[in-house]
Amino acid sequence: MFEYKYLKKFIEAGPSGDFASLRKALEYGRDNCLNELEKSGLVGRGGAGFSTAAKWKFAWNSPNVVLICNGDEGEPGSFKDRYLLENGSFLLLEGLLISAFMLNSSEVYLYVRDEYKEALESFRKCLDDNMDLIVWYCEQIDPEFELKVISGGGAYVCGDETSLINSLEGKRPHSRIKPPFPAEKGLSGLPTIVNNVETLSNLPLIIRDGGAKFSSLGVEGSRGSKLICLSGKVDKPGLYEIEMGKVTLEEIVFGFGGGCSGKNLKFVIPGGTSTGALSLQELQVAVDYDSLRAAGTSLGTGAVIVADESVDALDVACNAADFFMSETCGICFPCKEGNRQIDYLLKLTRQGKGEERYLELIQDVAVTASCSARCGLGQSCGNLVSSLIEKFRSDFLKHVGEARHD
C-alpha cells in the first residue's frame, strides 16, 4: 500500500528557512500566481470543495481584502489542520504570506480553535523564528501587513465562514445571510476571503512546482493530494496523505488502517460526522469529491471514521444527533428545532420508548434541514443519521418497544 506524500514530504523535511516559494511568488507577480493557482485546480479542503481560484477572483480587484485562514477544525474525526499547524507551521506561514501577497491583503487572520493549545504554540513559535522574514515582507512588499493569530471561541459553527467572521468581530457566532458573500462583504464589511488551513498549505507547493504539476495529481474536479484522518475501529489510525481519486475507501481502511482487528467492518463515515456512512459493500468508491458525491455522501474534511460489527448504529446516531443539537447556532428553525427533534426521537428510541414511525420522522427532518437550513452545518446535520437509518434499520428497530438500561 502506497501513501502518496506531497504535503507530508515537505513537512517531514522540516523548514528550509529560505521560503523559496514566497520569493518565487513575489517574482512572478500576483496575476501569474493566480494563473498557476487556476491551473492547479485546487479546491477548498474545508469540506465544500469550492475552487480556490474562483473564490479569490470575486475579490481579486477589490481593495482592502481581508484574508482569514480557518483553523477552527471542529468536525469530529478531523485532525489534519492540527497536524499542519503543529508540524507544518512554516508551510502554512509561507502559504499565508503568498496568499496575502496575491490578494493584496494587509489584514490576515489565523483563526484556530481554542482547544488546539499546542498548535497555537507551535505556530506562534514559528512566527518568532521567522520574524526576520515577516519584517522583510513588510519592508519590501507591504508596510501595512498584519498577521493576527486568534484563538477561537470554541463553537463548531465557527467552522462556517460567516459564523467565523461574526466571531472575529466579537459577535455571537451565527451564520450570516448570503448574499452578500464574504468575498464581497465580510469582516467589518470588507471583502473577505476565508480558506482552510490545508487549502492554504498547498499554496507554496503550487507556486514551487507550478500549477500543472499539482494538477497532474488526482482526477478531474479533485486535483492534488488530500490529507485523510483515519480513526475509529481500525488497527492503525492516523493521518495519511493520498492522491485523490487514485485510492478507494476500502484501501484506506484496510491498507493504511490495517482493518478492524479481525472483526467484520460495519460501515465507514468518509468525511466526518456531517457526511453519510457507507456500508462494507460500498467501500470500492474512489476517494475524491465527485466519486463520493455520486455514492451519496461527501469527502467532507477527509475524516474517515470506521465502525466494526461491535458498533451499534443507534449509538453512533445518538452521539451525532447530540453533537449537532448542541452545536447549532440557534438561529435558524430547521436546524435548531430539527436537531432537537432528531435528538429527542433517538433518545426515546434508545430508552425503548420509540416507535417505528420515528425513523421516517427523522428522515423527514433531515431532508427538510438539508434544503432549507441557513448554513452548511444545518444542511448537513441529518446526513449521517439518515444514512444509518437507511442502511442499518434493524439496529434502530431492535430498540423499539424494548427498554434499555444504560
Next chain:
Amino acid sequence: MIKLKINDQSVEVAEGTSVFKAAESIGCKIPALCYHRDLSVYGGCRLCIVEIKGRSGFPISCATPVEQGMEVLTHTPEICETRKNIFDLILAYYPFECRLKCYSCASSNICELRELAEEMGIKKLKFEPVPRVGKIDDSSLAVKFDSSRCINCGRCVRVCREVQHVGILSPGRRGPATQVTTFMDKGMGNVDCTGCGQCLMVCPVGAIQEVSNIDKVCAAIADPQKHVVVQVAPSVRFTIGEEFGSRPGENLEKQMVTALRQMGFNQIFDTVFTADLTIMEESAEFIKRFTEKSKLPLISSCCPGWINFAEDHLPELKDNLSTCKSPQQMFGALLKSYYAEKNELDPKDIVSVSVMPCTAKKIECMRPEMMQNDTYDVDYVLTTRELAEMIQSRALNLPDLSKSEYDAPFGITTGAGVLFGVSGGVMEAALRTAYELITGEELPQIDFDDVRGLAGIKSAEIDIKGTKIKVAVANGLENAWQLLKHAADYHFIEIMACVGGCIGGGGQPVSRDYDILKKTQGRDLRG
C-alpha cells in the same frame, strides 16, 4: 426596473426588491414568521423559502433580491412539504397546551402561528412534542416575557435595537438553549428597558405581553369602600374599535364611556383635560426659558418611554426636559387632592385608574415621586387592549353601545389636547398656545403641518411676530437618538418613544395591518 416571473406571472419591481416583496406585490403571500416589514432581514424561520430556476436548494425569499429574468415558484409540493415540516418542528417545541388548541388560548387573536397554520393548510401535527421548561420574566412593571412561548424569531430583539435604539434583548446561551433574554438574565425590569412595549407589538406569538391590571381594577370596582375613577387618554378612542372589528381610526369615545359606566366605574374623565393643562404649563415654561435663554432646547416630558430612555441614555439632557408632569400624572394628582377634597373623599379610598395606549405608563405611575400621602396618584394603568378585553369579557360589543358623555367637571376640554395622540401633536398645541401668550392674538392658521405626520423626524421654523423659533419632533427612539445629536440647534423638541406617537403605542391593539398608522393618522384627531 427588474422583470421576473413568479408562479408564471410576470412581475416588474424596482431593483433591490426582495423576492418576498415582489410576490407580495402581486398578492402572493409567502408564509413567514421572523420577517417583519419594518425590521432588518433575519433569515431564521426559513418558512419563506422558494424555488428559483437554476439555483440549488430553496433560497429564502426575504433575503433574495430579484434578478432580471428570474423564475420563482412559491408553492411547489416540495416547498409546501418543507414548510409544513419546519412549522411542525416549531410547534413540537412549543408549550404542550398549544398544539394549535386556539380555543383555549388568550393570545389566539394575535397569534401568527394560528394564522400560518390556516394559510399553510396544517391539518395535523406529526412530530413529537419535546418537553420544554420556560420561565416567566415578570420583573418589569410594564411587560412580562414568557420564554416558554417564545420561538426566538428575533423580532423583539430587532425592534428594540433598530427602531428604539435600546437593545436590551438579545439571543442568549448557545445551541438548543438559545433564548431571547436580557443581559445576564437580569430580567426586563432590571435593565435599561424603557417599557415602550414595541417588542410585544411585533411578537408573532404573544410571548411578550403587558403586565395585566384587569383583575386588580375589577376587584377595586367590586369593593364598595372604593371610589373608582377612570381617565382615558386621547388616542384610545380612535384605536379601541379595532379590537371590535371597527375601521381603524373610528372614534368610539361615546360608546366607550357607556361601556366604562356599565362596568361600574364611579366617574369617567377625559385625560384631554390635563393634556390641556400640560400644554398651558409647557408653553409657559417654553416662553420663560426662551426669554431667559436658559435650558434650551426645551424637550417635552409627557412620554414616559422617552423619559426612561433619556434617564438611561441621555442623562446630560436632564435639565432640558420639561418639568411638567404628564397628563396622566397631572390628572392623578388632581384626583387625589383637589377632587378628593371637593367630594369629601379620603384619597386612600379613591382608586385612580387610567386607560392609556402605552405600557410605559405602568412604570410611570409607580415612580416614587408620583405619590402623595402614601398613595399613588394613579393606582392602575390599563392599556387600550386591556380595556377592550374587559369590555369583551362583559360580552359587550362596543360599536353597538349607546353613546354617552364623559363626566363633568373634568369633561370640558379645548380640543388642543386631543392632538396629544399623534406625534407632533404636543408641539403643535404648545406652539399655538405660546403664540397666543406671546402675541395676544389667535394664531391665524392653526395647523403646523411641517411638524405633524408620520416621518420619523421633522423640524420647522416658526415665526412668531419676528421671533424665529426652531422646533423639531421625533417619534421612535432611534429617530430621537439621531435628532438629539443636534439638540442644540433647536429651541423646542418633542419626543415620543413609539413610532407614530401614541397611536403606535405599545398598549394599542396589536395590528397586523402594516398601514394601520396611516389609516389612523388620516382621521381628524381633533374630534
